[in-house]
Amino acid sequence: MPHSLTPRDQLIVALDYPTAAAALALVDALDGQCLWFKVGLELYLAAGAPIVTTLRQRGFNVFLDLKLHDIPNTVASAVRSVSSLGASLLTLHAAGGPAMLAAAAEAASATPDAPTLLAVTVLTSMDNTQLNSIGVPGTPADQVLRLAHMAAAAGVPNLVCSSEELTALRRDLGPSPRLVVPGIRPTGASTDDQQRIATPAAAIAAGASMLVVGRPITKAANPAKAAEAILHEISGL
Numbered sequence: 001m002p003h004s005l006t007p008r009d010q011l012i013v014a015l016d017y018p019t020a021a022a023a024l025a026l027v028d029a030l031d032g033q034c035l036w037f038k039v040g041l042e043l044y045l046a047a048g049a050p051i052v053t054t055l056r057q058r059g060f061n062v063f064l065d066l067k068l069h070d071i072p073n074t075v076a077s078a079v080r081s082v083s084s085l086g087a088s089l090l091t092l093h094a095a096g097g098p099a100m101l102a103a104a105a106e107a108a109s110a111t112p113d114a115p116t117l118l119a120v121t122v123l124t125s126m127d128n129t130q131l132n133s134i135g136v137p138g139t140p141a142d143q144v145l146r147l148a149h150m151a152a153a154a155g156v157p158n159l160v161c162s163s164e165e166l167t168a169l170r171r172d173l174g175p176s177p178r179l180v181v182p183g184i185r186p187t188g189a190s191t192d193d194q195q196r197i198a199t200p201a202a203a204i205a206a207g208a209s210m211l212v213v214g215r216p217i218t219k220a221a222n223p224a225k226a227a228e229a230i231l232h233e234i235s236g237l
């Protein structure tokens, strides 16, 4: 339920760094303010499983963002392989289709300590033109809604989406799915490569369960202050 979480439960900091040392330096700089960290492809490919176990040993929650997308057997096996690491959340691409999602969900439910699966809908870096150019007609919102219903029917109700789709997703799916939202930019922050963006407050007000924030914190002159400002912005919403 989105509104039963405290701001510190809602902010996930993306550790997009090339080494474990750089990632852990940012973790230290945040000085315990943030409880959740995302390990994505850059860091996982460089530092491997030990970065996940190190973060867990330090008491943090880990979102392992591997965006799995392969044949059902391979994805189900990958879910089993990472389950012992102690991550709480794991991504896979909804575009892998119902058979892939169902195989992953089945593997997760049969594996002790498996993470909660999140189906990535349409990447927040994609706009209408980019989506159409891969052969998908309509708007990102149309496609997010289509994938969300398909993923829920396949047993993966929790999603990664942009803020722009939250109202429609909550209308269709109700309050229970965990909706994790990247593309977060505080007012005045650089957009970078993101296309479908929102401020922290707007995303939470529209129904986000959790926010994923990378560069607005990691590239800030003072990351701890940047994180504190985001926590302040979403507190009391």
Ligand SMILES: O=C(O)c1cc(=O)[nH]c(=O)n1[C@@H]1O[C@H](COP(=O)(O)O)[C@@H](O)[C@H]1O
Residues within 6 Å of the ligand: 014, 016, 038, 040, 065, 091, 120, 122, 123, 124, 125, 160, 161, 182, 183, 184, 192, 194, 212, 213, 214, 215, 216
């Ligand atoms: O799955 C994700 O976390 C993800 C999905 C998506 O649609 N868009 C997206 O930006 N992300 C991730 O969220 C983070 C956003 O980083 P910043 O743009 O630096 O805030 C990156 O680590 C992305 O890999």
